[in-house]
Amino acid sequence: MTRFTAWRRRSWAGYAVVLAALVAIGAIYAGVSPATDQAQATGTQAQAADLAKGKSLFNQNCASCHGLNAEGTKDSYDNTIAPSLIGVGAASVHFQITTGRMPAMTNAAQVPSKKVVAPFDDEANVTAVAEYIQSLGGGPGVPIVPQGGDAALGGKLFRTNCAQCHNFTGQGGALTEGKYAPDLLETTPVQIYEAMLTGPQAMPVFNDTTLTPEDKAAIIAFIETTREEPNPGGAGLGRMGPVSEGLVGWVVGIGLLVFASIWITAKKPKKLKKS
Amino acid sequence: MSDETNENSAPERVIGTPTTAPVGKVLVADDEAGPVKAGFELDERKAKKAERIVASLFLLAFAASVGFMVYFIGFSGRDGGMHGIHRAQESNLWLGGLMTLAFLSLAAGVTVWFRRLMTSVPIEQERHDLATDEAARASFARDFQQGAIDSGFVKRPLLRRTLLLAAAPLGLAPLFLLRDLGPLPEKRLRSTWWGEAVEKAKKEGKKGVRIVVDGTNVPLKASDFNSPGGMITVLPEGIHENGEETLTLIAKASTILINVEPDLIKPVKGRENWTVNGIVAYSKICTHVGCPAALYEQTTHRILCPCHQSTFDATDGAKVVFGPAARALPQLPLAVDDEGYLIATDDYPEPVGPSFWERG
Numbered sequence: 001m002t003r004f005t006a007w008r009r010r011s012w013a014g015y016a017v018v019l020a021a022l023v024a025i026g027a028i029y030a031g032v033s034p035a036t037d038q039a040q041a042t043g044t045q046a047q048a049a050d051l052a053k054g055k056s057l058f059n060q061n062c063a064s065c066h067g068l069n070a071e072g073t074k075d076s077y078d079n080t081i082a083p084s085l086i087g088v089g090a091a092s093v094h095f096q097i098t099t100g101r102m103p104a105m106t107n108a109a110q111v112p113s114k115k116v117v118a119p120f121d122d123e124a125n126v127t128a129v130a131e132y133i134q135s136l137g138g139g140p141g142v143p144i145v146p147q148g149g150d151a152a153l154g155g156k157l158f159r160t161n162c163a164q165c166h167n168f169t170g171q172g173g174a175l176t177e178g179k180y181a182p183d184l185l186e187t188t189p190v191q192i193y194e195a196m197l198t199g200p201q202a203m204p205v206f207n208d209t210t211l212t213p214e215d216k217a218a219i220i221a222f223i224e225t226t227r228e229e230p231n232p233g234g235a236g237l238g239r240m241g242p243v244s245e246g247l248v249g250w251v252v253g254i255g256l257l258v259f260a261s262i263w264i265t266a267k268k269p270k271k272l273k274k275s
Numbered sequence: 276m277s278d279e280t281n282e283n284s285a286p287e288r289v290i291g292t293p294t295t296a297p298v299g300k301v302l303v304a305d306d307e308a309g310p311v312k313a314g315f316e317l318d319e320r321k322a323k324k325a326e327r328i329v330a331s332l333f334l335l336a337f338a339a340s341v342g343f344m345v346y347f348i349g350f351s352g353r354d355g356g357m358h359g360i361h362r363a364q365e366s367n368l369w370l371g372g373l374m375t376l377a378f379l380s381l382a383a384g385v386t387v388w389f390r391r392l393m394t395s396v397p398i399e400q401e402r403h404d405l406a407t408d409e410a411a412r413a414s415f416a417r418d419f420q421q422g423a424i425d426s427g428f429v430k431r432p433l434l435r436r437t438l439l440l441a442a443a444p445l446g447l448a449p450l451f452l453l454r455d456l457g458p459l460p461e462k463r464l465r466s467t468w469w470g471e472a473v474e475k476a477k478k479e480g481k482k483g484v485r486i487v488v489d490g491t492n493v494p495l496k497a498s499d500f501n502s503p504g505g506m507i508t509v510l511p512e513g514i515h516e517n518g519e520e521t522l523t524l525i526a527k528a529s530t531i532l533i534n535v536e537p538d539l540i541k542p543v544k545g546r547e548n549w550t551v552n553g554i555v556a557y558s559k560i561c562t563h564v565g566c567p568a569a570l571y572e573q574t575t576h577r578i579l580c581p582c583h584q585s586t587f588d589a590t591d592g593a594k595v596v597f598g599p600a601a602r603a604l605p606q607l608p609l610a611v612d613d614e615g616y617l618i619a620t621d622d623y624p625e626p627v628g629p630s631f632w633e634r635g
Contacts, residue, residue, distance in 0.1 A: 157490040160508040161569075164569040175579060176586060199505075209498075209499035230364050234367065266390075
């Protein structure tokens with residue numbers, strides 16, 4: 001019997017093989033998945049943002065869904081495939097592109113956030129397209145976030161208007177039919193402001209006359225404060241409160257107790273002096 | 276021990292096999308001379324090894340307990356106290372970790388001790404019958420009878436009856452403590468502070484109470500809340516001036532204001548003029564079990580409750596389209612005052628929130 005055969009016959013060998021296969025599949029998927037495609041920007045140097053360049057970038061990257069005049073497209077049943085961009089404003093374009101949501105890969109229930117790919121890894125290109133869309137029909141421009149938001153007021157506003165979807169610490173949550181509210185862990189202040197201002201996808205709009213720029217800065221300050229807070233217990237467990245903590249307590253905690261009691265009460269080995 | 280006298284009659288028994296002793300008698304091997312020495316059956320070399328393992332676990336427990344005290348006094352308290360949130364993680368890790376180590380090694384040591392070192396010879400403990408014998412029971416019955424006669428309990432019925440009368444209310448008294456479970460809600464679940472505020476405003480000659488943003492308390496104009504797809508949580512103006520009642524009142528009065536494209540709104544009979552240019556207001560409290568139903572999807576115009584996924588259609592009087600809720604979210608009648616501010620012109624037409632016993 002070879003050494004490998006001996007190894008293979010051990011009781012845990014099956015689990016090890018399954019684990020290794022899972023890791024391999026995960027690694028291969030991560031390697032070939034289009035979301036992590038690291039296509040290099042070729043010939044896109046930082047240039048002055050002008051409308052001609054914006055239009056050209058729009059035609060190359062956006063027009064296939066949003067239409068050559070940004071009028072949006074519909075399928076044969078008159079359902080919207082891609083919405084019209086006339087009047088959405090630069091803020092919306094900047095949000096969608098800098099969070100990686102646009103250009104979209106697939107037409108699923110919700111367009112996910114992903115790594116920004118060329119040519120939009122260059123901020124100047126994003127600005128050019130945003131300016132072009134702004135020129136078509138106006139709309140909210142890219143905002144400047146006021147400094148020094150009041151995190152206490154922000155907490156109040158967040159809990160009454162944001163927490164129901166995004167969770168009280170910004171962890172996100174589920175909506176209907178596969179849609180979801182994303183987590184707010186990686187977003188920049190400008191992106192949070194733009195999301196409130198433009199209401200991307202299913203999110204409602206919080207315009208500047210309902211929640212003033214100072215109110216929005218307060219909400220942003222609350223989100224940033226919450227993100228920076230340490231987890232005194234060590235692992236944050238999703239920072240979702242009693243649900244995940246209870247799950248860990250019941251499964252891991254009680255599981256360990258069960259194994260401990262099995263060990264303690266297991267039949268004692270007979271170590272006999274004489275037979 | 277019987278083997279002292281008839282040594283030859285008992286056959287030598289192999290340990291581990293059943294004894295020849297009759298069932299119910301002492302199982303301790305009667306062929307062993309004298310009392311059994313603890314751990315006699317163990318291999319001494321292996322026992323020594325187990326002893327060393329147990330001793331080192333106990334030493335580890337000792338070290339961890341000492342470490343706990345040293346950390347608590349020596350390190351945890353530096354830099355002005357241990358209770359800062361930023362040092363809580365480090366402090367939890369060390370204090371919790373050392374205490375866990377102390378208890379864990381103590382427990383593991385004890386377990387190894389009794390599994391490896393304690394004797395595994397079966398021991399039988401004698402038990403007596405639980406019932407008292409016949410003579411003692413008869414004697415007790417006699418004494419009891421005599422006591423009843425001596426006390427006059429049987430002879431004097433007046434004493435007997437008044438004693439029972441005195442004892443009965445004491446048994447019933449705990450039932451009356453139930454009253455302290457709280458006053459009944461009476462009519463308080465039927466209305467919200469919107470109604471009171473509207474009434475007050477109408478006495479002052481206004482058409483209704485202004486709507487303020489929950490959190491900033493700024494009154495909203497219809498022209499401010501003008502973006503289709505908008506949503507905001509609102510309260511009646513002045514609700515914060517109710518002292519310690521305020522939070523209870525907010526809990527009932529919490530309302531979501533939604534801006535829907537005006538031509539999408541399906542008019543509900545009797546509520547045709549309750550919206551202002553596509554702005555509608557619904558109670559934020561789910562009619563199922565009272566969670567804040569405010570997950571508004573501006574694309575589908577659905578209001579979703581996070582607890583049990585009850586879904587309401589904001590364009591159709593918040594009618595239930597999915598989930599366990601039985602009734603639509605109550606709608607608040609809206610209007611605009613002379614200065615263009617959004618106002619509520621009446622309370623909700625029905626009780627907000629989940630069903631309750633007397634709701635009808």
